[in-house]
Amino acid sequence: MLLRRIVLAALAALLSAGPALAQADPSFNLVNRSGQPIRELYVSPVSNPNWGHDLLGSDVLPDGRAFPVRIPPSAGCRQDVRVVYADGRPEERRNQDTCRITQMVFGSAAQAPPSTQEPAQGNPSFNLVNHGQQAMREVYVSSARDQNWGQQRLPRTMNPGEHLAVRLPLGECVNDVRVVWQDGRAEERRGLDTCGIVNLVFR
Structure with a gap:
């Protein structure tokens, strides 16, 4: 009998806490x-x-x-x-x-909803476009101040005609870009002002 009361009390507490435990909806x-x-x-x-x-x-x-x-x-x-x-x-x-x-x-x-982030000078995000004759298998984009390329950005190979939306921190306008084609050939563009471009095309 005592065990039953404990179980029922625990269930009641869980049900009453349900709304409080619900996660907010970001949709x-x-x-x-x-x-x-x-x-x-x-x-x-x-x-x-x-x-x-x-x-x-x-x-x-x-x-x-x-x-x-x-x-x-x-x-x-x-x-x-x-x-x-x-x-x-x-x-x-x-x-x-x-x-x-x-x-x-x-x-x-x-x-427009308010942002908690202070406005920054320049938006360096851009679209990298493959207008070459073969697929790209790797893409790297990093600040020109960095000594390494950072993470590989492609979730899969990017076929001719496709593009990748490259996301970069606000204000970091001067960036280096490196792509590796399907045949292993690498191509780089250094010191690009990506705040001033919308599409960066590789052929």
């Missing part, structure tokens, strides 16, 4: 009010060094439409968001607490 709707389509969309945790894959895939997000961004609670609340418009211009929102919003509007500065 949100991204709304395009820019006046042109959005052709690429990336969302990743601030702790992730890569932007990941384009959430729109082969689709575009027309002006005036919304796209539901589904993020697992395990990813946390702090997210970086990057869009690329139809004219090739990128726009980013860094270190956003998406658990506290239901929508994020691009193209309307008055409705």
Whole structure:
């Protein structure tokens, strides 16, 4: 009898604590009010060094439409968001607490959610584009001040015609880029001002 009471009390305590243990939901709707389509969309945790894959895939997000961004609670609340418009211009929102919003509007500065990060000079993120005749098997990007290349950024080989959204810390404008082609040939570009480019093409 005593054991039964203990079990029932433990179950009651667990059920009453359920809502408190629930994780916040970082998912949100991204709304395009820019006046042109959005052709690429990336969302990743601030702790992730890569932007990941384009959430729109082969689709575009027309002006005036919304796209539901589904993020697992395990990813946390702090997210970086990057869009690329139809004219090739990128726009980013860094270190956003998406658990506290239901929508994020691009193209309307008055409705942009606040960032906890101080504004930095220059945005060095860019798209690396493979216009060569073969696949790329490795890509490295690092600050020109660094003595090593850092981690390999490709999750898989990048075929001709594909691109990689390279995510870099704000303000680090001068960077070195190294690609290794499928045949083992390496190609480097040193001292690039990536704050001044949108697409970096290798042929």
